[in-house]
Amino acid sequence: MTHAESVATKTSWMPLISLFLAQVLMSFNVAALPISLGGIVSDFGVPPTVASTTIVMYGLAVAALVMTGAKLGQRVGWVLIFRIVVVLFAGSAVLMIVSPTVGWAIAGQAVAGAAAAIIVPSIVALIAENYRGPQQATAIGAIGSARAISGVTAFLIGGTLGTLVGWRPMFFIVLGIAVVVFAFSFTLRGDRGDASIRIDLVASLLIGAAIVLLTLGFNNLNAWGAVAATESAPFSILGLSPAPVFIVIGLVLGQAFFLWTRKRMADGRVPLIDLRVLESSKERAAVYAMFIVVALEACVNFTIPLYIQIVQGRTPFDTSLAMMPFNLTVFITATLVVRFYKRYPPRVIGVFGFVLTTVALVWLSFVVNNNWETVPTILGLIVFGIGQGALVTLVFNVLVTSAPAALAGDVGSLRGTTQNLASAVGTALAGALLVSLLGVSVGRAVMESPDLPAELVAQVDLDAVNFVSNDDLRAVLAETDATQEQIDAAVAVNEEARLGTLKLGLLILAGISAVAILPASRLPRYKPDEIPDPSPTED
Template identity: 70%
Template sequence: MTDTRTPEDTGIRASWTPMVGLFLAQVLMSFNVSALPVSLGGMVDDFGVPPTDVSTAIVTYGLVVAALVMVGAKIGQRVGWVLVFRIVVVVFAASALTMILAPGVGWVIFAQALAGAAAAIIVPSLVALIAENYRGPQQATAIGALGSARAIAGVTAFLVGGTLATLVGWRPVFGIVLVLALAVLGFSSRLRSAPGNPAVKIDVAAALLIGAGIVSLTLGVNNLNRWGLLHARPDAPFDIVGLSPAPVLVIVGVLFVQSFFLWTRRRTRAGKVPLVSLTVFGSSQERAAIYAMFTVVALEAALNFTVPLYIQIVQGRTPFDTSLAMLPFNLTVFVTATLVVRFYGRFSPRTIGVFSFSLTTVALIWLAFVVTNNWETLPTILGLIVFGVGQGALVTLVFNVLVTASPKELAGDVGSVRGTTQNLASAVGTAVAGALLVGILTTNVAAATAAHPELPDELVAQVDLDRTNFVSNDRLREVLAETDATPAQVDAAVALNESARLGALRLGLLILAGVSAVAIFPASRLPSYRREELPASVASGADDG
């Protein structure tokens, strides 16, 4: 007769060796994402493309994960978590190898699409495999370790990745990703799980609706600047009665997402198993947690794109300089995410959420006023640290709220919603940051050239300032050297470029501060109870992870 007792029942603690593999799997995904901004300058130089083209790879990764993570959870249940986990880790390794050998930016985007497809299954499998391999306090500790793994990977990627990208090149950074994938594959031999259940059905219609919605939304937002905010620009692949396809895609994406919810409600009423249970969105508190999660992750992604953009592209400095600039922020996020749980007994999620969004808002406003073309000033570092405190507290808090508000049997659905929300937010945050900053820069340059008669229209046409992007002063001088600009005109254009860039950065930070301030309202709808005030049933589910 098979012994079905858990380690908790027998008093035997399970080995932590399988958890090492799961921990490294979280590090693998987070390191890959964090390594992309660090490698921004190297890819721009190698491939001769603007930074917004490289940011498309970051957007692609988040888009694919967000579009497929709900389906990934069902595939794991149907095939078996250990088997499917090993398969997708191999796919992630193939993605890293493609990054190392990529001859162009198109291959980088393809590689990140592969990595995103693999991560869409890794994300839900981590929670499922922890539940299969650990019980009680060990399970709670294991789930908490996933949060710290994400922060540790961010710090490591910026430090180690930045050093490698500076001294050797950006490609060896993804050699680390390849090594991590192989290590995870090795540790996976110690994992155990129940066999797959072929009876699990995948709601194909819902998967297509949510996938199409996320893809449409992200593509629309990512191309608002390139294709046009309202009227179609020359770069747009097509137009709709003169309108840009970008806002149309955003509207279509919203319609697809709404259709997904309508279809899922109908399927649930018919007694069929949905792709994801809508009870996860059931209360205003759970919806507030999801809104808050989306906002804070999008703000983090926007900042993680903006800082490397200015340091590597505008200032022309090294990835290692980027690492040093982002180190205070990443360390603060790690420490705060680890320590914020100590305050759950003294303050309610509502209080912590409102306070944290107030911090991120104040930090962004502060940065907008103190930032210069040098990110190493004390006021700038202080602003990044304050933002990191708020961001670290929020990411941990809102996931905790979702877990404690839902029944234990819906943990998989909570994981799917978390994965979809975080990766969609990351993709949208990066896309919006790129579109916003380039859009403001273009406006600033157009206004400045009109106000500088020493820059004639003929010179403006030669350097194509109507389609400007972020370039360093040295690069701009190289471009102007190929025109008939006089030395005085070159100096004027460089001064104009420097002023326009800084203005774009400051206004962009103020807009992000406005988004953060608006998020205080959903945060004010988070639960008002403290941890010791939880109902017994809910507290038990929270403790079980």
């Protein structure tokens, strides 16, 4: 093809605006949630772990439905289904804006997650249908950068709005972006779908139920009990908490999904996801590494806003500033790491990435204090961001390059499921872990404190320990028989316990990161001239 012919066949970039902003829509919504944590807690009077359910619910919905969403898009037609779910996403923003209770906010994020489960695969499909050759590569690169750019922007805008106005205006922005995406969607070109495509409903139910049960189980380990059922549990099974039971059943259903899918493939029928994308140990290692690194990111994104807004009682803008070193580093590293692919094999980059995240978390567990703006803390977040940014890009690149081009859609489904399940489980585990550690720490500190008599301790429900600000703690203690000296002593005990909990929690995360070096060591060891083009791709 001559240069003139190449220019003549170029497609307008107008369709890309809709797809780019669709990625911004999802990423801005996700980034807005941690910033909104303090406002949701304050507005609805709920514990931080309940407020974080909004984050968990979004990830749960995407993870549970993305495989089904990909097949639905193929059946209905990508352009039509894209417009429908963008309207659905706009509706979720309205729910967040008008929510009178935390239940409405959780429902809003469930709707957003269901919409995103179809937007995620539709972006890739619509790029393939609207662009070819170099234009397609450019479009994919643009979508890849949209996630990081919008994440950084959301933290800055969200922090400012959250401090000056409140958390709800952030979702006016989400609503506005959705309206613009819908308007530009009429520039998209796509087929009418294939009504002959059959969705494997059995597999959809199995994987959906597995993910819902796993997420609910992990998210409620603290509230319902890790073993024995607490009073907060909706029911008990022979005295056992439903949380661990949900986790076990979820794992069983997950195995049933794989068994069913293998049988369907053996019978020559179209599966919900082609398991050839997990055929080799290298591909499975990439999935394990992806799950761990995304879960670690979710833990950090939950823990830092929790401490800054709830424990320290500072503003959402303070949170955005504290998160900025991490978010900017992730963005820069994810963009630049591709330069190293032709010099170093995935195995080396993967192991090095997890070594960095492990060292950073260990460092943070020792240097962190009640001021997040110290140089040692910022340095730890930057090092963690370097490892995180390199790993997130790397593991998806391994999956794409290891699978045949015909399975790109299945790789996208696998990535969407893995990342969002990891994000939901990571957030849920962070909340359960920190609250459990805090309960043990406070209980021990109270018993050892000479300034807190047993009769005062008896008036405080230590079984309902949660992260609260000093002002809220003083208000609770003011309703007891505590003197001012005893209130001051209790606040001091709680401050020390919270900081100790944070340090121990970071150390445990460092241990998980260290374990992830094992799957990273099983990533491919390509020769430099065998590495495919590692173009960025969409989230």
